[in-house]
Amino acid sequence: MGSHVCRKQIVRWMWRWSVCPVAVSSGHMPFCSTQQEPHQANPSHTSQVTHSPGNQLTLCSLLEMGFSESQAKEMHEGAMKSRGKHVPSVLTALLLLGLNPSSILKIMQKCPEVYSLKGADLQQHIDHLRKMGLVEGSLQRMISRYPEVMLLSVKRVNMVSRLLREKCLFTIHQVTDILRDSPEVLEEDLAKLEYKFQYAYFRMGVRQPEMVKAKLFRLSLSELRCRHCFLERRGLYQTPDKKGQTLILNPPLKDILCVSKETYLTQVAMGTAEEFHVFRKLMAREQEAEGREDEYSIDEELGEDKDDDDDNGLHRKKRHWNTGYKKDRK
Template sequence: MGTHVCRKLLVQWMWRWRVCPVAASRGHMPFCTTQEPHHVNPSCTGQVTHSPVAQLTLSSLLEIGFSETQAEEMHEGATKSRGKHVPSVLTALLLLGLNPSSILKVMQKCPEVYSLKGADLKQRINHLRKMGLLEGSLQRMISHYPKIMVLPIKRVNMVSRLLKEKCLFTAQQVTDILRDSPEVLEEDLVQLEYKFQYAYFRMGVRQAEMLKAKVFRMSLSELRCRHCFLERRGLYQTPDKKGQTLIVNPPLNDVLCVSEETYLTQVAMATVEEFHVFRKLMTREQDEEGKEDEYSSDEDEELGEDKEDDDDDDDDGQHRRKHHWNTGYKKDRK
């Protein structure tokens, strides 16, 4: 069903299916099959009497384009969620341009949407539009990752600010990241920043390349594993300050944007067994690194306390160890 047809049916539906007066008097606001206030449908009245929360009726869902099976599933989901604003949420999704089939898939992926308020949903959709997500891209992103509709606007702004200020992506590049990899909105901010650092400094990848290869779709552990596996096999080398290498590195798309099977057969030239053994070794190395960092942090605290107690006049800090990584954020975008 096209967007124009959906909106036309929605207007007809909102005009024809009025709020049941019995429900209104009892504080409930379900959509009923009442066409005029003085012709109350008995079945509607009975349903409202036994309904503790607002909900859509099967007939109203059928009227706007849901099949019988889809209407039953939508009705069941709304009932289980006990959401009080399902009609307004459904209205917002229809006005967004999603057809009934897409709406049902959104609800299946993210049942939390049932519990949203229509006003909150509209506010979040408008905020995404202001960030540059235009029609088409916005609908596809919501269909693929409906959880973005339940995330607070504050969270979206935090991730966007980190990508701009710490990772030096442009505003348009941030929009592209959110469109192609909306999962970053749920990622831990420290891990997200470290993933950028790893791709930028260890792999020598610039912002535009990261976008093209969709780096942020891959987990940090998988990114490190694929990169280090190639590096230790002599198939990948970190570029120097001039961006040069002694070997020709494989295109980043071939490293990250392919299945594990394709990666092993066409890029790494290795067997599945070799890669799985290497993955286990990498996991062990990371665990050991974590323990060393924890020990080093504890030792720094002890040294700091001893320094304050025994040598207050020593200002050069030569005995105080600091675990610091020069991130080089002042480098230009490329």
């Protein structure tokens, strides 16, 4: 019902705009006036505006779309700064999506690059996201939270989706949930994205449904490592064995990741902010030392013959497999 009313409003705005063009003077935009001056200084300019209303954005048209006066002013200023040529069609696509003027203004504030999009390209992105299972409600929430998704190519979205399905073995429904709750994953490096999954799967013993529930991909790999290892070294987390069993009861992943740092420290890790700060510094030093060791081992391998290289490579792969996750090389 709401979508139908929105479409009627857009059609009415487009019709009124086409039959009642607004005269635009350089450097000034009237709020809403269909009265023309008695003497037109430049008839050809007025004729041009009349025949191509879709490319003009005025305060009047923004008010017709439902923006308040203050919102219309801010939206118009942003459009002028970006010099976008297709802003009316972009706004129309967002309104037809079901977003209200306040939500659209917040989107433009977060990501001014949206002003420069073409309405047809934006609609193509929206249609593609719908095909991936992002239905009404989820799609609007995703775009409002991370409007940069509208700037990504269809190819990029497909690449991330394929990696999550084929290499991380998430179901199609789980991939949809990940994109809805953690759309920033679409811009993450694919190798780092896969490694983050492997760390949670092998090192922490967490399975895909729990990862989705805990919104794993919202956190950086360094934060994930830090929170996990802090618990582990305090004896509060244990990597499950091959049968998935542990000697202690591990806290759920969502209790580790989906809470603030204060809640994590007081209710999960039972530690202080100072202890966690010191531990974070120690972790950074350890990772830096591991990086130097990896570089040194690579230099040694380059100086050995091919057979030794093959043997060392097999041994190294076996050692990494025993740790349960791939070593992150720098």
